[in-house]
Amino acid sequence: MLATIAEKLATLGHTLPVASVPVANYVSFVRAGNLLSISGQISRIDDENAVLGIVGAPVSIDEGRRAAEIAAINVLSQIAAATDGAIASVRRIVRLGVFVAATPEFNQHPQVANGASDLMVAVFGDAGRHSRAAVGVSSLPRGVAVEVDALVELEG
Structure with missing residues (x-):
């Protein structure tokens, strides 16, 4: 297995960003024993919102999947920050919460969430x-289409 999360991402054609800092009164991650809780991460690349809008109109399912993948990459940046980048520190991704800004009629949240799930696998x-939970919401911070949070089990 590769030594770092960044190296594994690179083999998949992605770059691990620097972990973002909170924009309000919370922390980006909390470790409690072997569990690591990652605060919601949005689809931002280099401090720019990557996918804005509502899935179903005008954002397509494919664009939503991409937004979920980007948000999941940002989750990985927080895991890397908490573990000094050591991929071997992660025993299991326990749970993902995927929040999809969607029209009231939209019902394909799992297809969007697969962008995050597929990346973790x-x-x-x-x-x-x-x-996993894939939940539709009326809006998300900064107008992004997807937000992802995570619960991770780490090695003792």
């Missing part, structure tokens, strides 16, 4: 398989 293999 690509990075961590079987340890990336997780439980």
Whole structure:
């Protein structure tokens, strides 16, 4: 297995961004024993909102999947910050919460959420398989289409 999360992402054609800092009164991650809780991460690349809008109109399912993937990459940046980048520190991705800004009629949230789920499995293999909630909401911070949070089990 590769030594770092950044190296694994690079093999998948992605760059691990620097972990973002909170914009309000919370922290980006909390470690409690072997559990690491990652605050919601949005689809931002280099401090720019990557996918803005509402899935279903005008954002397509494919664009929503891409937004979920970008948000998941930002989750990985927080995991890397908490573990000094050591991919071997992650025992399992326990749960993802995927929030999709969607029209009231939109009902394909799982297809959008697969952008995040597929990335976790690509990075961590079987340890990336997780439980998940894919939830539609009326809006998200900064007008982004998707936000992802995570619960991760780390090695003792």
